[in-house]
Amino acid sequence: MIGRATAARGKLRNRAQFSPRRRVAVVCACLALCSLALVGRAVDLQLIDNDFYRQQGDARFLREIPIPTSRGMITDRNGEPLAVSTPVESIWGNPQELLKVPDRLPQLAQALGVPADLLVRKLTQRSDKEFVYLKRRMNPDEARAILALEIPGVFSQREFRRFYPQGDALAHVLGFTNIDDRGQEGLELAFDDWLRGTPGAKKVIRDRRGRIVENVDLVRPAQPGKDLTLSIDRRIQYLTYRELKRALLETGASSASAVVLDVDTGEVLAMANLPSFNPNAVDGSARDAHRNRAVTDVIEPGSTMKPVTVAAALAAGVVTPGTLIDTNPGWMPNGRYRTTDTSNHGVLTVTGVITKSSNVGAAKIAQRLSDEQFYEFIRRFGYGVAPHSGFPGESSGVLMTPSRWSGTTKQTMSYGYGLSATPLQIAEVYAALANGGRLIAPTFVKGQRNEGRQVLDPQIAHEVMKMMQTVTEPGGTATTAAILGYHVAGKTGTARVASNGGYARRYVSVFAGVVPVDNPRFSMVVVINEPDPSRRGYYGGSVSGPVFHDVMQGALRLMDVPPDDIQTWLAAQAKKQGTAKPAAATTPASAAGGQP
């Protein structure tokens, strides 16, 4: 332009009427206009349409990508890991790019372990997309091997997978997570917000092929999930599960549950259910086994209700532990039916009613109470009210209000029919009896102590405990549950399974107990559904009692609970030494006799 301008000037030198000054002014004006136009355009780009252009630019290369973060660990009360997230790699591909290199697809298919035609079909179906998972949750080493093939359009992405070292023993309590690491069942679901981390985000510049060229900015840092310490004790849990499994095999039962509570704090120390499942490989097939029966399934408490009936009568002041109850002739009318005992126990004290588990006795004790009195009392103990343990899907059981009672309801309820509760609720009730009448809502989290409320006079609670102690002593219904060296208070229960408005010839065998009686530590409920009567019978004492014995004996040792019944222990030891000594004396003699 400048060249042209000087040339023009040379040509125009002859024409005097054009002053060079004016010419310069014109050119300057032209240039000024040009630059003004440029400035105007710049203003248009930079100020007016700035957002639009920036967006367009960013959309082409700037990406906000998530920073994955791990889910918090779940540990037992001693810090042993129960659920751990560990990283896995998910291989993903860009179909548009992959389809450009069809000759490498068979190689990729082989590495992924899928048929080549299937992979090609999958990619062509999604040929308009830029993202497709090829294989999720792989071992990082295998994923690295696939990436090492350097097939264009194949990338990996870090994800986390949950592992449960305890496997099926704790499957129901912990639950499991889905493929996106979100809680689906159990405590994984209940504490999902707490355990789940918040993925962070960062801005990166990506090239056309999806590779990260530069980290630009950290939008927000990833917040890893918080750890959760449960009240579960891994060792007691395993013991409970093992013994329950053994009992299930021995009795031919269809399902079983057991709960161990810490009496003082209401903490759940163990909770096991059968049948169980493997939480490390959840499939949709065995949905029934996923249920935490101890919390969701209600049973009629059967005779385990009797201590509550007796406590109600004691609290109302209508009986004392020594009051005589005539249970002759071993049955009494109950509307159109009969309330019957296993045999005629004759005249029993109130304690005897518990020891022998007399239905007639319990019914006669309940007769001394008004409907309202009885209802209010058992309601206070948490029957018909959800225990608020924080477990998802918790049942509250069924307790009808007196207005809906028929003439026989109170009598039926006095020995545990006509109302229902979960094993956890029953354990809670027994813990309350052991805890001086203080009902504490169960919890699964260590140190989260619920205050509880006083539902019974401590003196009466103690009396009921002493009555229940006779159940495991000679003459009681659950001598199988007795533990040498400890006083055990407990109650058996055998309920017929309610079905179609009647009761089937199928049974639920229950044992609920507390140990040790002096300064109680554990409250445990064992529920075994539908034991085969031809094996070990169906009574709570013979089916569920041994489980209680085996688990509690181990738990007392594990938790260093001092024995409260040294006398019996010493007596048993003396007896053993008494029998061992003659044996020891005879052995050398017989050996000597054998020598010649």
Next chain:
Amino acid sequence: MTLRILLALLLAANVATAIAVVFARHEHRQLFIRLSQLEKARDNLNIEFGRLQLEQATWAESNRIDQVARTRLGMKFPETSDIVVVRP
């Protein structure tokens, strides 16, 4: 005269700050790369730790301990009558 000196000074200052900006930007990149590396190292260590914890938990699985103690080591549970009560 003073104006010229001022101009020269400003010019020099301008060049200096421009270089400083470039330098700071370079520094920022370097530090960001270092940060990324350290974060990656931290993540890898955390992951390794988690994996080791998992491995430990798998080895210490109650059922396995039970089996090993019973079969390989021939251990058994003492009967209650085998336990001697020592009174203080």
